Amino acid sequence: MKLQASYYLNDNVVSLAQNLIGKLLLTRIDGHLTSGLITETEAYAGVADRASHAFGGKRTARNEVMYHCGGKAYVYLCYGLHHLFNIVTNEEDIPHAVLIRSILPYDGLQIQLERRKCKIWLYPVMQGPGKVSQALGITVQENGQSLLGRRIWLEDMGILLPKNAIYSSARIGVDYAGDDALLPYRFYTTEANLKACFPIKSF
């Protein structure tokens, strides 16, 4: 089931980041359908969050889409070479976003491996926000895209992870954010946890 507009309007970006674990992220880019189950996310909680690009109400050409209505892609270039994919959430003018940090490949594994320039699949191959975008073909060209369209979207696969199968920690790489670097806004699960809860046994 494709996630609808109302899903992204949730005003609690932290609980939404947790809820996104186990959802399927799909792209149809360059004629290829590729997807992965989300295994790791981070919440960026708007103007009050020192780790967010929108901290203090900062609004620039780069982060403009964060201020749009929830349900769009915010993709930006990091370190000059990595395209980082975020889901914009909450209503217009409230710049909340969830960074997708890791996936477990689902559709189009071979294409994903080719994009990643890997011969075989090993666990860390799609672990890391830059790797997720590379595997799914997402670049800054996708910035501002609606997640209700047919280029990038999410689906609920009916995976119901128990709370104790989702872990939390501080966010990665945000040391500059002072006390906010310690907030437990990162959520993740394991491949084994996911497979144990997946309704289709063949997976």
Add this chain to the structure above:
DNA sequence: CGTACGATCTGCT
């Protein structure tokens, strides 16, 4: 304008 740096990844030691 000039410059410093980043929500990272890879390959080499």
Add this chain to the structure above:
DNA sequence: GCAGATCGTACGA
């Protein structure tokens, strides 16, 4: 464990 890649953005002069 560490340096290098690589460039758009932000911010100060």
